[in-house]
């Protein structure tokens with residue numbers, strides 16, 4: 213008789229587990245995973261790239277990475293110039309904008325008041 217009681221207990225527990233709300237969530241989650249299989253198939257069917265693209269044409273440098281440095285403004289890595297090093301405000305402005313694009317800030321401190329205009333005192 214003990215075996216019958218154990219079997220009945222196991223059956224009751226199994227039914228209880230199957231009817232738990234958590235089991236329903238797992239079931240719905242597994243259904244949502246199914247579309248990934250169909251998404252995976254095109255990856256397999258995707259044609260292999262032709263071997264020729266490895267021979268790239270002559271790489272052209274990005275225009276923003278190596279623009280021509282203005283005259284008298286070859287250094288942007290440290291504070292190398294002051295307003296007195298330029299003859300005109302336009303030259304200082306060109307250097308200011310060039311190095312600003314290179315290093316991201318006014319490395320030469322040509323724009324003391326930080327209004328975007330370098331060396332207002334120059335002609």
Ligand SMILES: [Ca+2]
Pocket residue numbers: 291292293294295319320321322
């Ligand atoms: Ca300076």
Ligand SMILES: [Ca+2]
Pocket residue numbers: 322323324325326327328329330331332
């Ligand atoms: Ca300024």
